[in-house]
Amino acid sequence: MRGDLKKVLFQYPDRVLSTILWLVAFHSLSMGLALIAQPALLMKLSGFSSECERFFPAQGGVFHILMAVAYIMGATNIEKYHYLTVFSIIVKAVATLFLMVYCFAVEFKWIVLLSGIGDGVMGLMIFLALQNYLHLKTTAGNRYVK
16 A cells, blocks of 8 residues: 555656645635634634624635635646745745744634644645655656646
8 A cells, every 4th residue: 555655646746736735725715715604603613702803804714715716726737837836835834834923922722723733734735745746847857747
């Protein structure tokens, strides 16, 4: 099994990168819709009051949806939209930094901590998949890459 996974990862780096970007896009779209809708139960479970201002979380939701579009563009055409993949890594790094600073310097909320960890993991996955893609593209002379 290990050999099969390694073979897939190294034989189809474009598919791996694309799949990761699609999964991140799905996460971002889901978070965006949740931030716009702000269901009372989800807000309560996340540690937020139901009496908070709704505009700024909804605005954050729209941002998440826009980022999902960028992730999808990067996933559908890696070569054409390579700059969006690099931008995605930057966005995830900044989000991780912001969430961790907010969590530990402003107000600790478990959902903020988990979000920071999640963004860090997603950013790292995109970074590693991009590095694998670029490495195999240069060493294999486009033999393995679309």
